[in-house]
Amino acid sequence: MGVAYKGDGNKSPPNPKKLYRAALELSNQCDSLLKSSQIIDLFTPENTAVRDKLRSVAERLMFPPTQFSRKGEDLIWKKGFYDLITQCRATKAHQSGSVRLLYRAHLMCAVGYYQQLLLKLQQQYRLNLCGVVDFAHDYSAVDTLPEAMIKEGISAVHRCLLYLGDLARYQSETEGETYKSISKRFYYQALLITPEEGRPHNQLGTLAGTLHEGLDAAYHYMRCLSSTIPFPGAGDNLKGVFNKVNSMSKDIMCSPESYTPTRRFLICFLLLADKLSGPVSMSEVDQLVRSLGGDFADCYNDNPSPFSPDLVLKIITMVIMLAENALAPEGDSVQPKLLVEFVMELMGTLLTVTIQQLREVLSSPEPQLLQGLRGNNNSDLDERLLRSLQAISTQPLLHPLKILGDWIKARHHLISSNISGSFWAQFAEFLNLLPHTQLLEKVVKTGFRNLQQSVALPEDVNVRGLGPLSTLHDQLAFPPLSPDLEIIDEFALRVLCLKSVGQFGAHLRPRPGLQHDISRDFYTPIHSKPQITPMNDEERRLQMKTMGRLKLQMDVKALECSASQFDSLSPFLVPATSTVCLHLRTVKLLVATQRSVIIIPKQVINDLDGLKKSRENHYAREAIKYFENMFKNGNWWLRSQGEQETLPVKDQPNSPEMACFLNVLSCCLYLANKSQGIVTLLVPDDAVSAAKAQKSCNQPNNYTGNLPSGELMELAKRYGIRVEGALEFYSKWTMSSRHGKIGRGK
Numbered sequence: 001m002g003v004a005y006k007g008d009g010n011k012s013p014p015n016p017k018k019l020y021r022a023a024l025e026l027s028n029q030c031d032s033l034l035k036s037s038q039i040i041d042l043f044t045p046e047n048t049a050v051r052d053k054l055r056s057v058a059e060r061l062m063f064p065p066t067q068f069s070r071k072g073e074d075l076i077w078k079k080g081f082y083d084l085i086t087q088c089r090a091t092k093a094h095q096s097g098s099v100r101l102l103y104r105a106h107l108m109c110a111v112g113y114y115q116q117l118l119l120k121l122q123q124q125y126r127l128n129l130c131g132v133v134d135f136a137h138d139y140s141a142v143d144t145l146p147e148a149m150i151k152e153g154i155s156a157v158h159r160c161l162l163y164l165g166d167l168a169r170y171q172s173e174t175e176g177e178t179y180k181s182i183s184k185r186f187y188y189q190a191l192l193i194t195p196e197e198g199r200p201h202n203q204l205g206t207l208a209g210t211l212h213e214g215l216d217a218a219y220h221y222m223r224c225l226s227s228t229i230p231f232p233g234a235g236d237n238l239k240g241v242f243n244k245v246n247s248m249s250k251d252i253m254c255s256p257e258s259y260t261p262t263r264r265f266l267i268c269f270l271l272l273a274d275k276l277s278g279p280v281s282m283s284e285v286d287q288l289v290r291s292l293g294g295d296f297a298d299c300y301n302d303n304p305s306p307f308s309p310d311l312v313l314k315i316i317t318m319v320i321m322l323a324e325n326a327l328a329p330e331g332d333s334v335q336p337k338l339l340v341e342f343v344m345e346l347m348g349t350l351l352t353v354t355i356q357q358l359r360e361v362l363s364s365p366e367p368q369l370l371q372g373l374r375g376n377n378n379s380d381l382d383e384r385l386l387r388s389l390q391a392i393s394t395q396p397l398l399h400p401l402k403i404l405g406d407w408i409k410a411r412h413h414l415i416s417s418n419i420s421g422s423f424w425a426q427f428a429e430f431l432n433l434l435p436h437t438q439l440l441e442k443v444v445k446t447g448f449r450n451l452q453q454s455v456a457l458p459e460d461v462n463v464r465g466l467g468p469l470s471t472l473h474d475q476l477a478f479p480p481l482s483p484d485l486e487i488i489d490e491f492a493l494r495v496l497c498l499k500s501v502g503q504f505g506a507h508l509r510p511r512p513g514l515q516h517d518i519s520r521d522f523y524t525p526i527h528s529k530p531q532i533t534p535m536n537d538e539e540r541r542l543q544m545k546t547m548g549r550l551k552l553q554m555d556v557k558a559l560e561c562s563a564s565q566f567d568s569l570s571p572f573l574v575p576a577t578s579t580v581c582l583h584l585r586t587v588k589l590l591v592a593t594q595r596s597v598i599i600i601p602k603q604v605i606n607d608l609d610g611l612k613k614s615r616e617n618h619y620a621r622e623a624i625k626y627f628e629n630m631f632k633n634g635n636w637w638l639r640s641q642g643e644q645e646t647l648p649v650k651d652q653p654n655s656p657e658m659a660c661f662l663n664v665l666s667c668c669l670y671l672a673n674k675s676q677g678i679v680t681l682l683v684p685d686d687a688v689s690a691a692k693a694q695k696s697c698n699q700p701n702n703y704t705g706n707l708p709s710g711e712l713m714e715l716a717k718r719y720g721i722r723v724e725g726a727l728e729f730y731s732k733w734t735m736s737s738r739h740g741k742i743g744r745g746k
Helices: 016-036 045-059 069-091 097-125 147-175 178-193 199-208 211-225 234-254 261-275 282-302 309-327 336-362 383-392 398-410 412-418 421-432 437-443 458-462 467-474 487-506 537-568 577-582 584-593 602-611 618-633 656-675 685-692 710-718 726-738
Strands: 514-517 522-525 572-575 597-600 638-640 679-683 722-725
Touching: 016 045, 016 069, 045 069, 069 097, 069 147, 097 147, 147 178, 147 199, 178 199, 199 211, 199 234, 211 234, 211 261, 211 309, 234 261, 261 282, 261 309, 282 336, 282 618, 309 336, 309 398, 309 458, 309 467, 336 383, 336 398, 336 412, 336 421, 383 487, 398 412, 398 458, 398 467, 398 487, 421 487, 421 514, 421 522, 437 487, 487 514, 572 577, 572 656, 577 584, 577 602, 577 618, 577 679, 584 597, 584 618, 584 726, 602 618, 602 656, 618 638, 656 679, 656 710, 679 685, 679 710, 679 726, 685 722, 685 726, 710 722, 722 726
Parallel strands: 572 597, 572 679, 597 638, 679 722
Antiparallel strands: 514 522
């Protein structure tokens, strides 16, 4: 099957050592040309002929295989193609003029050469790569070679695919972004061939660049470093991504409202990954983890699809990798519980979104047929039922949920104590919205038997090689050995895998999380109660003594701070329009404290409607989306001003700005009169600073609304309304709560 040497007459093939020496001489000649010639002279017919001859001689070292095959392969790439490409890119001579055309032709020649070489390698080593590479022949009927030779052939094909990926990446610089997708395709094919190799992930990270604030690049560099055979330069590449993130994080901490929730989450998530990659400050990590969970949920509150399914899978994979580092025996610098809870919180958000999407789909007539199949063992699969399955098979978040479910099963002995009853309740609700198991088993002809998956799904291929899932992956058939699955087959197999997590939860010991009614295929959560060991008389006496001492301490402390406590609290907070635009995140944090009710005046809502008309104004649009979602779902701590919640103001407006401010002030007066307490008007901190310095603040109103002037703030104070900067107010609340002066609402 090899490529035979075609000599002259009856001469035998030349000695491999002589061929290798000839190749080295040509290699030295290529080096001399690079050093002594102008860029354009390197493309002359004479110099091109030297490279062509080098490739011809070096290829004869590969076919048939010799002890110099790998060296010949390296010479073809480095001296035949790569060195010239590097020279052009380093001098940027390829960007214009005649060199640009010659450079593009050189790349096309290289692509054609390696596509042909890929076919020769398959023929030489009798490799059946159908379904894995684009240029494949079926050699399954041909006798196979020894295993050692097959491994050599697979390694050569792997490198050939990397060369093609690199060439397409270089072509994207001159031919356009389309070639990036071609490059990505070759790199992923290289991963299918040898998933233990980390270099394809490194190349994918380089290709991703700053996409999604650098998260895609960081993902691939982390996957590369965790591979069985990591690429040495991936660590420095990852540090480069983190350095850029750190420079952005300083700005995001100062003005978080200037970033969309999605962008803010991506940057802060990468910042967390950076913190966990070096010496760890637990206080910083704890703060980041606890804020990121809420930020991830905020992304879905503001946008039903803030991330692509591929990006969500990358985020989930990175979170699992971070948690795995903490769970490792040597990873005791970070509390594993903290990161495991973070994983479960993200999974909870994905479940919430998926449950809502499934309910919307199931509300249509045809998918409701699936609900009627519960407990019906004799239902036939007709065309309408298949259409119903098709309707819910496109849910994008089922892919990452499947991977999270696999991780829970793989690491249950380490994380089961951190899985709450509320999670199992939510997971049961999710499972009960999915089609009946018996229906799915009729659809799935292969890949799942006895609660065990045997065929890899696309998400399994993407995370292949991830340490904690290696045991599962060893049992799966991956391309080219796996059968081709239709979309409906993939969906049914994916749901069966998710239902196996429910079965797993029902059989957990000593405390199962779920109960499964097999006849109805219905799950219910088990709310286990902690076991209480009875106390003896001495233990009970000591407990009562301790409780009495603590009660006395609490009473004394309450008496000491009662005066300052009631002075510092406002039952109602009213943000101005500019506050909502500039400090929306602070408003959200105040809502989350559940200490004061935040009222949004109708004037503020009207202002936001006007401001959002500017296409560039994301401040107002983000605020409106948040308020609409909160008002729709209902929240005790945030509501809009009622129709009757207004009291007249004696002062008359002398400007449009003052007229708007008086409408907000009339809302504050009503709330103060109703509660017989303090109402705080929250304004941007810049406005407070300007008023103290007796300076005017002329903030353009096409984005955030005018900042209230010092005169208007003094007017509010004359009516008994407290005026404070939003950031300063939240900072005071935080400090007070830490010292026990303000308690959380009950």
